[in-house]
Amino acid sequence: MCFSCLEKVKTYYQEYALKKGFGWRIRSSKKGDDGEVNYLILSCLREGFNISKISCTLKTLPSRAKNCPAKICIKLKQDGLWYITQFESNHSHETNPTKARSFKANKKMDLHVRRTIQINDDAGVRINMTFQSLVKDAGGHENIPFCEKDVRNYINKERRAIEKEGDGKTLISYFCKMREQNTYFFYDIDLDGDFHVRNVFWADARSRAAYEYFGDVVTFDTTYLTNKYDMPFVAFVGVNHHGQSTLLGCGLLSGEDTDSFV
Structure with a gap:
């Protein structure tokens, strides 16, 4: 073949x-x-x-x-x-x-299924009701290559994408403004195929300067979840010559997986 x-x-x-x-x-x-x-x-x-x-x-x-x-x-x-x-x-x-x-x-979700899930979520339809409707349309559970948990994971992932209410554009505008004020301000934004913001990294001039001197050992902490998108806030931290922690950079991740970390 x-x-x-x-x-x-x-x-x-x-x-x-x-x-x-x-x-x-x-x-x-x-x-x-x-x-x-x-x-x-x-x-x-x-x-x-x-x-x-x-x-x-x-x-x-x-x-x-x-x-x-x-x-x-x-x-x-x-x-x-x-x-x-x-x-x-x-x-x-x-x-x-x-x-x-x-x-x-x-497991797979085609474009029609993903679109249906998004429309129902925007309309306030409960996840279990959305899944049951997909099962009925497919003619039974045996004809659907995913489960209700996969639907919940997909919705949570979409909700974490910084797109709704124009927050993504606001974030980019803010970074551009900071870059105009100081050319040493650095940022990088990772977008998916639909131009949704997935991962963000930024570091100001002071953090970049600190990395030049104290970047031998860097810790990567993803334990903060303090934003409405449930996106892990990450802090890159080093240790200065006084044994004190110093901030080397910050970021937001779409998830705690290999693709996001790399």
Whole structure:
């Protein structure tokens, strides 16, 4: 089998995993001389065999790896098409198609669903009622690749985006004003595909100067949640020559995950 692009390969394997009842992930990839990915391995979520020094009885989430061999290997050839070079269908564990939609890799919300959730949230419709209406439209729970908790997480994420009431524009205007007053004032704003503000960082002249002298060790604190958007306020803090804490920069994050931190 061959595919015209890598995304179609992932979609195909996602649909296959959903029907068979297992979760999947990208196991490894390789890049060519041009820096682009030309080889990919998609495997079962329970691939590998974790060896931990901690007893499973002491873990809140014990390791579930089963050294599962199920995988698919895809390679980009000279004709520009992606070919399946290896396919392993056997699993070392039982699969359950009825629970496959609960795996993170199999969860998805299309544009219509996201738009419906946003409209209902703006209209004040309760989340459980919105989810029930989506279930009814799809013809049952088994036809929806997400749960009510995913709807709540999506709404909370949208609410944290600084967009409503023009606060995003006000923030940018304020930063521009500060930059005009002092050219050493620095700020950076991360936007998503819909131009919503996701992450913000800023540092004034004094903080930048302090970093030049006391930036050897920097702490990163995300324990503050004092704004109406529930966005973690982060403080970059160093230690000066008197052993006192000194502020090196500030930020707002859309969430406490890898993408936001990086």
